[in-house]
Amino acid sequence: MAVGGCEIIDLGVMVEPAAIVAAVQEHHANFVCLSGLITPSLEQMIVVIRELRRAGITITVIVGGATTSPMHTAVKMAPEYDGLVVHSTDASRNMQIITSLTSPTARVFAAGILADQKRLRELYASAQDRRPLADYRERLAEAEFQRQLSPAASEEKVREGEHQHKLKSEPERSFLAAAEGEIPATAPESLCLANFEISERYSPAQSFPPQNVAGFHHYDIVAVERHIDWDMFCAEWGVKKEEDKKQLIADAQQMLERLKRENILDLQGVIATLPVHVEGDDIVVQGLHLPMLRNQTIGEDNLSVADFAAEAGRITFFAISAGVGLKQFAEGLRKDGDEYGAFMAKVLADRLAEALAEEVVPAAEGERHAFGYPSCPDHSLKRDVFDLLQVEHLTNMRLTDSYMIDPAESICGMIIPGARYFAVGRIAEDQLLDYAHRRGISPEIIKTLIPRNIQ
Numbered sequence: 001m002a003v004g005g006c007e008i009i010d011l012g013v014m015v016e017p018a019a020i021v022a023a024v025q026e027h028h029a030n031f032v033c034l035s036g037l038i039t040p041s042l043e044q045m046i047v048v049i050r051e052l053r054r055a056g057i058t059i060t061v062i063v064g065g066a067t068t069s070p071m072h073t074a075v076k077m078a079p080e081y082d083g084l085v086v087h088s089t090d091a092s093r094n095m096q097i098i099t100s101l102t103s104p105t106a107r108v109f110a111a112g113i114l115a116d117q118k119r120l121r122e123l124y125a126s127a128q129d130r131r132p133l134a135d136y137r138e139r140l141a142e143a144e145f146q147r148q149l150s151p152a153a154s155e156e157k158v159r160e161g162e163h164q165h166k167l168k169s170e171p172e173r174s175f176l177a178a179a180e181g182e183i184p185a186t187a188p189e190s191l192c193l194a195n196f197e198i199s200e201r202y203s204p205a206q207s208f209p210p211q212n213v214a215g216f217h218h219y220d221i222v223a224v225e226r227h228i229d230w231d232m233f234c235a236e237w238g239v240k241k242e243e244d245k246k247q248l249i250a251d252a253q254q255m256l257e258r259l260k261r262e263n264i265l266d267l268q269g270v271i272a273t274l275p276v277h278v279e280g281d282d283i284v285v286q287g288l289h290l291p292m293l294r295n296q297t298i299g300e301d302n303l304s305v306a307d308f309a310a311e312a313g314r315i316t317f318f319a320i321s322a323g324v325g326l327k328q329f330a331e332g333l334r335k336d337g338d339e340y341g342a343f344m345a346k347v348l349a350d351r352l353a354e355a356l357a358e359e360v361v362p363a364a365e366g367e368r369h370a371f372g373y374p375s376c377p378d379h380s381l382k383r384d385v386f387d388l389l390q391v392e393h394l395t396n397m398r399l400t401d402s403y404m405i406d407p408a409e410s411i412c413g414m415i416i417p418g419a420r421y422f423a424v425g426r427i428a429e430d431q432l433l434d435y436a437h438r439r440g441i442s443p444e445i446i447k448t449l450i451p452r453n454i455q
């Protein structure tokens with residue numbers, strides 16, 4: 001690929017550090033660009049930087065992506081490298097940065113970046129920008145007191161709630177009924193309900209009754225596409241002008257038709273509405289403890305997802321994917337030189353993943369808390385939920401060692417009735433140690449799992 005006079009070599013996603021080093025050497029690269037979308041990428045970027053340094057490489061590294069920040073770049077990355085590490089807010093700024101760093105005034109530009117990073121490190125060290133944190137135990141005790149005032153949902157309330165699903169479409173109705181154990185006499189074809197064969201496919205070691213869980217394959221795109229958020233679709237493309245949006249959406253509709261006609265994507269998932277209770281800030285489901293974090297910032301609501309779980313008494317856990325089948329299809333298009341089509345299919349699959357989540361676990365049921373979101377920032381909890389729902393057994397989704405769901409166009413989370421959205425933010429040492437203990441993982445590793453909450 002060539003952009004602005006530069007030859008760009010796309011190494012892909014989840015590339016091993018050694019492969020990046022080898023590519024830099026092979027192609028005599030002048031710049032390395034690293035992208036990080038979710039928190040585990042932050043740690044991986046540091047690993048990459050160290051590998052580059054070990055190989056004696058000093059070319060400028062440009063980092064960006066949703067999870068990165070100027071602070072992380074200055075504090076955690078730049079000191080690990082002998083060359084320049086530049087944070088960029090937007091990939092479209094890369095060319096500007098490259099132009100500045102190859103111009104006669106490159107030294108001045110670089111000096112400016114180094115000075116800014118030094119200032120950020122000083123700010124970080126002085127901690128002056130940090131709001132004070134409350135005592136964790138004290139805030140937990142207050143929350144537990146509040147929980148006693150409004151006691152957890154009784155069994156009856158839970159059962160009542162389960163039957164109050166706002167049912168919209170036929171597939172959804174049948175689907176949710178199956179999730180509750182009432183398998184309808186006629187399941188729509190779009191729902192290949194794993195319930196029908198679940199007793200065979202589930203391992204006998206599984207402690208919860210299989211009828212509480214529904215796995216599905218081949219969910220009908222027709223039932224899902226109405227939930228597509230076209231504004232988000234255009235935002236992902238970075239397209240803002242109305243007329244450009246129209247053209248883009250028309251192209252997308254054509255691609256959608258093709259995806260349907262040729263049965264390219266296999267929409268899959270597992271969903272389970274299960275009774276839960278809480279112990280401290282742990283959500284307990286079928287004997288499994290899912291530790292949650294609590295906001296500790298003085299002056300904010302010191303909430304934990306566990307508070308909402310205590311109130312609701314039940315949670316719908318889910319893992320869904322719209323990416324099964326995409327890779328092969330996109331690769332085929334790329335081979336034929338159709339980069340545009342390949343990206344179009346990818347962005348559509350992203351949107352279909354969101355739309356599928358909306359279809360099978362509508363937001364109206366409660367707020368969605370996905371692992372990695374600000375309310376529940378620890379991505380590693382996906383491992384526990386994947387095991388609980390036997391996601392890897394029932395679907396083609398796989399969780400990588402860095403807790404990314406493969407295929408990428410997937411979502412794993414929980415819907416908690418009555419819950420609202422909040423951010424945990426920075427936590428203090430007392431909560432870090434408590435969380436590490438509850439999670440059964442060393443504080444050092446916890447720091448790498450939730451670095452943005454530790455700063």
Ligand code: B12
Binds near residue numbers: 066094404410413
């Ligand atoms: C679309 C989206 C999705 C899609 C697609 C994800 C994908 N592409 O793989 C779907 C719905 C599948 C999804 C799933 C998840 N998501 Co999501 N998602 C987003 C969202 C809304 C937009 C991301 C996006 O594609 N933007 C458009 C593209 C073009 O932007 P971009 O990739 O960020 O790139 C731009 C810049 O960042 C920058 N840039 C990017 N890379 C680079 C590199 C360099 C060198 C430079 C200079 C610049 C640069 O330039 C680009 C162009 O402007 C963000 C929110 C946000 N505000 O970013 C959350 C977000 C990334 N997701 C998040 C999470 C947690 C998840 C899930 C883990 C949730 C879950 N538990 O299931 C899953 C991941 C599933 C998995 N596979 O493991 C979090 C990550 C938080 C964190 N710190 O870890 C975010 C930030 C939402 C949030 N606020 O909490 N997600």
